[in-house]
Amino acid sequence: MPRRQAPSRSPDDPLPASFYDRDPELVALDLLGKRLIRDSDEGRVEGRIVEVEAYLASGDPACHAARGETRRNASMFGPPGRAYVYSIHARYCFNAVVQPEQSGSAILIRALEPLQGLDIMRARRGRDRLLDLTRGPARLCEAFAIDTGWDSWDLCQGNQLWIAHELPAADQIVVGRSPRIGIRTAQDLLLRFFADGNRFVSGPRHTHTRPVQ
């Protein structure tokens, strides 16, 4: 019998860099159900990822990296497992950078199901309703106090801001797939993944359920 136990693992442990160092679509798919965690002086806020979009380094005109590296998108070209945070329409969006071999790919986190720290989120958002807290990429950034100061943050450290494993008791997710929201180009690419039927998914209602095949 082993005289020593394997290192204890908590579901709150951060996803390792190897998780992000894979094909962007696989990472996007596997991020569904994982938990975004943010610790600050105000306390912990936490949410279950229910909607993501992949942006690809090649063949994807909608990707910020499509026209090469600039000051804004530099973190997309860095190591996997870092944050890419950018500002748009006077708000912020949060991505996880993936796979260095295809430098310039990232996964946008579009929506969370709130799990913990609801009152902190309410205070930051200035709204009470659960559905207004983290449904949408810029809303979740406000609820989690994520701005461009977190750009290039290492999500594998497991402190302040990271993505952790799913909860053991979490219910199974049926994955829906669709074109990405809010972009004009590349509508033929099905790079948005979401938890089918989950009410915290963003976008028009008809995009909350996958089409019958």
Next chain:
DNA sequence: CTACCGATTGACT
């Protein structure tokens, strides 16, 4: 320097 615009949101018809 100016002009344009977007991976959004919230208010409104």
Next chain:
DNA sequence: GTCAATCGGTAGA
């Protein structure tokens, strides 16, 4: 459903 506010990044003069 429609629409305008918002502001940093980017390109171009």
